[in-house]
Amino acid sequence: MKKKIFLYYIILIVIGVSVTGFFTSELTQRFYKNEVEEKLKNSANLIKYNISEQIAAGNKVDYNKIAVNYAKLLDASSSYTNSSQIKSSTRITFIDYSGNVLGESDTDYREMENHSNRKEVQEAIQGKTGSDVRFSKTLKMNFLYIAVPFDTPKVVIRISVPLIQLKNIDRAIWYYTLIGILAGVILTTLLALKFSSSVTKPINELIAATKEISMGNYSKRVNINAKDEFSQFAVSFNRMAAKLEEVIAEMTDKNLKVDSIINSMISGIAAVDTNYKVMLINSIACEMFGIKNGPGVIGINIIELIRNHQINHFLKETIEKNTPLSNEIIVSGPEEKILRVYTSPIKSLDSRSLNSGGIAVINDITNVKKLEQIRTEFVSNVTHELKTPLTSIRGFIETLRGGAIEDREVADKFLEIIDIEAERLYMLINDILQLSEIETKQKDSNISTHNFKSIAEEVLLILKDSADKKGIKLIGEIEDNIKIVANRDRIKQMLINLIDNGIKYNRENGSVTLKAYKYEGKIIITVKDTGIGIAKEHLARIFERFYRVDKGRSRSMGGTGLGLSIVKHIVNLYSGDIKVNSTTGSGTEFTIQLPA
Numbered sequence: 152m153k154k155k156i157f158l159y160y161i162i163l164i165v166i167g168v169s170v171t172g173f174f175t176s177e178l179t180q181r182f183y184k185n186e187v188e189e190k191l192k193n194s195a196n197l198i199k200y201n202i203s204e205q206i207a208a209g210n211k212v213d214y215n216k217i218a219v220n221y222a223k224l225l226d227a228s229s230s231y232t233n234s235s236q237i238k239s240s241t242r243i244t245f246i247d248y249s250g251n252v253l254g255e256s257d258t259d260y261r262e263m264e265n266h267s268n269r270k271e272v273q274e275a276i277q278g279k280t281g282s283d284v285r286f287s288k289t290l291k292m293n294f295l296y297i298a299v300p301f302d303t304p305k306v307v308i309r310i311s312v313p314l315i316q317l318k319n320i321d322r323a324i325w326y327y328t329l330i331g332i333l334a335g336v337i338l339t340t341l342l343a344l345k346f347s348s349s350v351t352k353p354i355n356e357l358i359a360a361t362k363e364i365s366m367g368n369y370s371k372r373v374n375i376n377a378k379d380e381f382s383q384f385a386v387s388f389n390r391m392a393a394k395l396e397e398v399i400a401e402m403t404d405k406n407l408k409v410d411s412i413i414n415s416m417i418s419g420i421a422a423v424d425t426n427y428k429v430m431l432i433n434s435i436a437c438e439m440f441g442i443k444n445g446p447g448v449i450g451i452n453i454i455e456l457i458r459n460h461q462i463n464h465f466l467k468e469t470i471e472k473n474t475p476l477s478n479e480i481i482v483s484g485p486e487e488k489i490l491r492v493y494t495s496p497i498k499s500l501d502s503r504s505l506n507s508g509g510i511a512v513i514n515d516i517t518n519v520k521k522l523e524q525i526r527t528e529f530v531s532n533v534t535h536e537l538k539t540p541l542t543s544i545r546g547f548i549e550t551l552r553g554g555a556i557e558d559r560e561v562a563d564k565f566l567e568i569i570d571i572e573a574e575r576l577y578m579l580i581n582d583i584l585q586l587s588e589i590e591t592k593q594k595d596s597n598i599s600t601h602n603f604k605s606i607a608e609e610v611l612l613i614l615k616d617s618a619d620k621k622g623i624k625l626i627g628e629i630e631d632n633i634k635i636v637a638n639r640d641r642i643k644q645m646l647i648n649l650i651d652n653g654i655k656y657n658r659e660n661g662s663v664t665l666k667a668y669k670y671e672g673k674i675i676i677t678v679k680d681t682g683i684g685i686a687k688e689h690l691a692r693i694f695e696r697f698y699r700v701d702k703g704r705s706r707s708m709g710g711t712g713l714g715l716s717i718v719k720h721i722v723n724l725y726s727g728d729i730k731v732n733s734t735t736g737s738g739t740e741f742t743i744q745l746p747a
């Protein structure tokens with residue numbers, strides 16, 4: 152830019168000064184020529200006057216002598232003819248109207264050719280003052296010829312001088328022109344340097360600002376203090392940059408909002424274009440497929456990214472058929488997951504294409520499925536547990552009807568069994584009701600502060616009979632002053648279920664010890680027995696509903712497998728924790744921690 156401006160200025164200066172030089176030279180030459188012409192005309196008129204005087208005096212006119220004398224005279228008086236290069240500068244020639252030379256100051260006139268073809272001579276013969284400029288090849292300069300006519304006698308006086316000064320003037324003018332050009336160039340260089348930098352500085356500033364903006368610094372503005380188009384340009388530029396910054400900020404804000412919404416969703420989302428390249432994927436989807444989320448995932452083919460052929464297939468079907476689909480898939484991994492995948496086509500803005508890709512919304516339904524399974528199992532278990540005593544009751548009633556009722560002893564025995572089975576049914580239904588009541592509760596009702604010792608002692612008293620029947624010792628080691636804020640019946644139920652197990656799954660003359668104390672601000676309750684213990688593989692499952700280690704043995708003792716499940720739910724309801732420790736053959740210990 153700077154170079155260009157500078158070059159244009161130099162060219163302008165050279166052309167300007169040259170043209171000026173040329174016209175000056177032309178004008179000066181013309182003036183000089185006119186002046187010389189005037190002088191020569193005057194001299195010719197002087198000679199004319201002299202000749203006419205001689206004729207009037209009756210003297211014979213010697214043209215050659217006059218020519219020589221006047222030439223000398225004129226040479227001596229004129230400055231413009233002085234030249235060392237030329238033998239005699241002013242040349243005077245007399246020519247008659249036929250072109251014959253009558254006298255000459257420079258050469259022998261008798262040897263000279265006819266001069267009637269010379270332009271100035273022809274003009275003079277016609278009565279005008281003739282003039283011409285001709286270049287002498289021998290002397291290498293221009294000569295000015297002036298011819299003045301003389302009527303009586305008919306003679307032409309021709310005076311010629313070399314236009315020596317013409318060359319000098321020319322040289323001088325071009326010399327000054329050159330100096331002018333040189334000075335112009337120097338001056339222009341200095342000015343151009345200053346001016347061009349004043350032009351390029353704001354442009355460079357604009358270029359730098361544009362670069363910064365393109366690199367993402369949208370707050371960049373230019374600061375141009377000029378009162379010309381540049382300042383207007385700068386104002387427009389800044390306005391444009393401000394608008395751009397505003398639009399970008401708005402877009403970034405919108406993107407961030409959409410991003411945070413998409414990433415806050417509990418469903419996984421992945422959208423692809425018609426080439427199955429990922430346009431969008433949220434962090435849940437990445438988590439589901441074990442992908443590291445980041446800007447690098449966009450643009451990758453979905454199959455390469457999530458490596459799940461089923462989802463790829465569903466998307467393909469959705470895009471090709473342009474219809475939403477819903478499918479369930481199982482994803483193996485460290486943990487098997489069941490996913491529900493909803494795929495739907497993305498509406499296209501272009502009316503020529505069906506859609507512009509597809510979107511998959513993926514929900515992890517593993518827990519839902521598990522719950523479903525637990526519920527189904529629960530229903531089948533409940534049905535089974537209800538059916539067994541009912542079948543037994545119906546069987547004995549049938550037998551009684553069939554005649555057994557007649558035998559009083561047998562009838563009493565059967566009725567007792569029916570009573571036991573009915574009691575079992577009642578207990579079972581009670582347990583199920585209790586369990587479903589606790590399960591649906593977030594917080595227990597009838598809560599008040601109780602002394603734990605009084606609850607524990609009541610429970611030990613309730614179970615004393617059944618323990619005595621089996622010869623099992625019940626031991627209570629309860630700290631005084633343990634206050635518990637809870638529903639009294641619930642805590643009772645919890646202790647009964649645990650101690651009952653301790654009695655049921657004990658050996659003869661064994662014992663069950665209930666301990667309770669405060670530790671680190673918590674209430675610790677332990678129920679330890681000296682019974683058969685629980686094998687390791689069963690420990691994790693004993694809190695499940697209807698789970699029994701030995702079904703036959705448990706049922707024979709009236710157990711349904713709901714006792715520990717109820718305990719666990721009660722502990723959870725009070726934000727506590729239950730642990731079990733057992734050694735087969737030597738006993739089991741349950742430890743409960745409850746917040747005080």
Ligand SMILES: Nc1ncnc2c1ncn2[C@@H]1O[C@H](COP(=O)(O)OP(=O)(O)OP(=O)(O)O)[C@@H](O)[C@H]1O
Binds near residue numbers: 714
């Ligand atoms: N103290 C224990 N010693 C050995 N096994 C136990 C003990 N407590 C529980 N179990 C085992 O865990 C299973 C589940 O116990 P849970 O109390 O839930 O059911 P249950 O005692 O069989 O029936 P329910 O308590 O409903 O009358 C029992 O069947 C038994 O096999």
Ligand SMILES: [Mg+2]
Binds near residue numbers: 651652710713715
């Ligand atoms: Mg039990």
